[in-house]
Amino acid sequence: MSVLILGATSPIANAAAREYASRGHAVFLAARDEEAASVLAAELSEAHGVEVGSGRFDALETQDHAELVARVERELGALEVALVAFGDMGDHDAALNDPAAARRIIDVNYTGAVSICEAAAAALTAHGAGSIVGISSVAGERGRQSNYIYGSAKGALTLYLQGLRNRLHPLGVHVMTAKLGFVDTRMTEGLKTAIPIADPADVGRALYNAERRGTNVLYYPKFWAGIMGVIRAIPESVFKRLKL
């Protein structure tokens, strides 16, 4: 049985991979940077004495996604979990004047995620078991002027995962949506906020525990469920005047 980690160079992905490996799961680390994935795989295998494979994965190269899943199953056995952990916030201001940049944000965060989830879903439904974990964001819950291109792609991903969960449930496959708040990674570098920023190691642990419990939707840190409840409740006539 194998656990496929997509976007393995993310500290969140790496922390989640450690959780699975430390409990004896064979893990495949897939990342855009094949060399970095191979170094991380060697470290993980050495630390936990499990089989760890690695290989190239680019969200934009959708033609290769089905073959990646097939390769993981050939090398490490039947797919058990696919963790979709890649994402790219891009440069929002640049994307406002550059359709190609806007499209790239949408394609990495949404189109690429749909493509690899469907490839994983085909393998998992053939076994009638397993989980897909998609990392979405609280940014996908309400459009804000500062990041609505990335936010809308994550919002679409959240909706997609909801439909996928609905389709796969009777087939024995579970789908979990992780709505993350601020986490201390490259994505939040330089961010000034009064809201606490989560440690990637804690996020990895929370993802693992929630996936094992069969959670449908995870907010992490949990207080974001409350924050987003308040943000969603603000009437549009007020919200459009806010600088967020």
Ligand SMILES: NC(=O)c1ccc[n+]([C@@H]2O[C@H](COP(=O)([O-])OP(=O)(O)OC[C@H]3O[C@@H](n4cnc5c(N)ncnc54)[C@H](OP(=O)(O)O)[C@@H]3O)[C@@H](O)[C@H]2O)c1
């Ligand atoms: N940090 C936060 O506050 C936060 C909040 C909500 C949700 N999230 C989500 O959490 C997930 C992990 O992000 P992170 O915070 O750990 O940020 P990160 O350190 O920037 O990691 C992002 C990961 O996505 C990969 N990636 C980017 N473009 C890709 C592409 N075209 N194909 C394949 N992989 C690609 C990156 O690969 P490279 O190393 O090659 O760049 C990296 O592994 C993402 O889905 C992100 O949207 C993060």
